[in-house]
Amino acid sequence: MLHIKVPQLEEIVEGAISQAALQGEPQLISVVNEIDYTSPYAFLDRAQAVDQHRLFWRSAGEDFAMVGVGAAHRILSTDSHRFREIESVWNELQKKARVYDPSHVKGTGLVALGGFSFDTNQSDLTPWESFPDSQMTIPAYLLTNKGTKSYLSTNLLIFEEDHKQQIIHQINEQQHQLLHGDRQELKLPNRTSSMEMEAEKWKQSIKQATDDIKKGKLGKVVLARELRVKFNAPVELAAVVEELCETQSNSYVFAFENGGDHFIGATPERLVRVEKQELISTCLAGTIPRGKDEEEDHILGQRLLNDPKNRQEHDFVVQMIREAVEACCYNVEIPSAPVVYPLRNLQHLYTPVTATLENGYTLLDVVERLHPTPALGGMPQKQSVDYIRKNEALNRGWYAGPIGWFDGHNNGEFAVAIRSALIQGDEASLFAGCGVVEDSDPEAEYEETAVKLKPMLSVLGGSL
Numbered sequence: 001m002l003h004i005k006v007p008q009l010e011e012i013v014e015g016a017i018s019q020a021a022l023q024g025e026p027q028l029i030s031v032v033n034e035i036d037y038t039s040p041y042a043f044l045d046r047a048q049a050v051d052q053h054r055l056f057w058r059s060a061g062e063d064f065a066m067v068g069v070g071a072a073h074r075i076l077s078t079d080s081h082r083f084r085e086i087e088s089v090w091n092e093l094q095k096k097a098r099v100y101d102p103s104h105v106k107g108t109g110l111v112a113l114g115g116f117s118f119d120t121n122q123s124d125l126t127p128w129e130s131f132p133d134s135q136m137t138i139p140a141y142l143l144t145n146k147g148t149k150s151y152l153s154t155n156l157l158i159f160e161e162d163h164k165q166q167i168i169h170q171i172n173e174q175q176h177q178l179l180h181g182d183r184q185e186l187k188l189p190n191r192t193s194s195m196e197m198e199a200e201k202w203k204q205s206i207k208q209a210t211d212d213i214k215k216g217k218l219g220k221v222v223l224a225r226e227l228r229v230k231f232n233a234p235v236e237l238a239a240v241v242e243e244l245c246e247t248q249s250n251s252y253v254f255a256f257e258n259g260g261d262h263f264i265g266a267t268p269e270r271l272v273r274v275e276k277q278e279l280i281s282t283c284l285a286g287t288i289p290r291g292k293d294e295e296e297d298h299i300l301g302q303r304l305l306n307d308p309k310n311r312q313e314h315d316f317v318v319q320m321i322r323e324a325v326e327a328c329c330y331n332v333e334i335p336s337a338p339v340v341y342p343l344r345n346l347q348h349l350y351t352p353v354t355a356t357l358e359n360g361y362t363l364l365d366v367v368e369r370l371h372p373t374p375a376l377g378g379m380p381q382k383q384s385v386d387y388i389r390k391n392e393a394l395n396r397g398w399y400a401g402p403i404g405w406f407d408g409h410n411n412g413e414f415a416v417a418i419r420s421a422l423i424q425g426d427e428a429s430l431f432a433g434c435g436v437v438e439d440s441d442p443e444a445e446y447e448e449t450a451v452k453l454k455p456m457l458s459v460l461g462g463s464l
């Protein structure tokens with residue numbers, strides 16, 4: 001049951017219509033209600049009948065998920081200072097908005113969810129035409145699940161000429177569809193073909209990168225490749241998201257639907273989380289497969305920890321994140337050595353970073369400072385991004401870009417959009433990259449990216 005008091009909502013809408021007339025501008029309102037526990041997958045699925053702009057986020061290591069539907073407002077930016085521009089629009093919106101949120105739970109009320117492309121400087125957009133450079137959406141409806149509790153936020157922009165009864169009617173209808181609408185059984189897709197994009201050429205580019213690194217042009221660069229697949233029918237978003245959540249428990253699961261396309265993935269890599277002023281960031285780089293049993297797992301994990309090439313890949317990341325975080329935080333704590341972080345198909349080297357954000361700095365300031373870390377770009381930052389632009393055959397679009405959310409209470413989190421796929425109807429592009437350093441071996445890096453493709457492949461028709 002939705003414990004929403006209709007007279008209350010009526011009053012809020014009525015008040016907003018008069019304010020819109022009085023101030024001569026539309027009014028953004030946000031109403032939060034605690035509701036009975038609601039499955040995020042059912043909500044995501046039912047949402048298809050309400051709006052074709054759906055957003056999904058499930059945290060790693062925390063029982064927290066959000067599903068957004070439609071847009072009360074979209075904040076876009078193509079500016080080179082895109083993070084700052086988005087922040088300033090968000091601050092303006094927040095100042096004027098009327099928020100009715102008795103819960104004060106993080107991720108309720110006015111929340112913006114979305115992402116940023118890896119590189120603002122890409123001239124050719126294919127196949128990312130539906131994904132703007134930067135887009136943070138305040139959903140019209142937002143389901144927030146924290147533990148066993150569910151909250152529904154209803155956000156909308158009210159205009160002077162709006163009719164109260166019409167608005168209330170629409171909200172009631174849409175909320176009913178989202179919470180109680182009919183559903184069909186969800187089906188995972190059947191894959192009919194898959195095609196590796198220029199595998200040999202990619203291996204040559206890895207060899208070239210190691211040569212360029214040996215010549216001192218740069219220290220590390222992350223190069224990605226693409227796998228294209230086809231299915232016998234359009235992919236059902238909610239089915240794939242549910243399967244990803246169930247199979248990738250240590251990862252952030254995300255999905256963004258734009259113009260009929262879906263960008264979806266299960267990434268283990270947090271960029272930065274801020275709650276109040278407490279910050280957590282993650283250094284994740286260096287990879288080895290999982291073993292077939294506990295013993296082999298352990299042996300491989302130890303090999304990873306002691307492998308100089310993987311340690312070098314990792315250390316570049318720690319060094320850069322340390323510098324970026326120290327410039328805007330105090331109480332910075334970073335262990336002196338990494339540990340092994342196990343995922344379903346592989347293990348990574350992992351170093352956590354905790355700190356307290358100095359007053360005056362925000363989550364987006366830190367995202368701007370960090371992106372791209374050497375886990376996705378390389379070292380030095382500018383040279384490696386230029387190198388990727390020149391030498392990588394694919395357009396990264398939102399792949400490896402920051403994706404995440406923030407709310408009006410200084411909470412928010414961004415991850416990097418790896419282990420991901422762009423789904424377009426009955427076709428998809430899957431992406432995987434690897435950190436190239438002096439001692440990288442093209443064949444081994446190719447194998448490493450093949451393992452990184454597995455999480456998405458397994459929910460998109462099974463492993464190759």
Ligand SMILES: C=C(O[C@@H]1C=C(C(=O)O)C=C[C@H]1O)C(=O)O
Nearest residue numbers: 285286287375418432433434435
């Ligand atoms: C670039 C990707 O992953 C990154 C590269 C890693 C590596 O090369 O060891 C490990 C984790 C990620 O930082 C990807 O999965 O596409």
Ligand SMILES: [Mg+2]
Nearest residue numbers: 286287434435
């Ligand atoms: Mg690697």
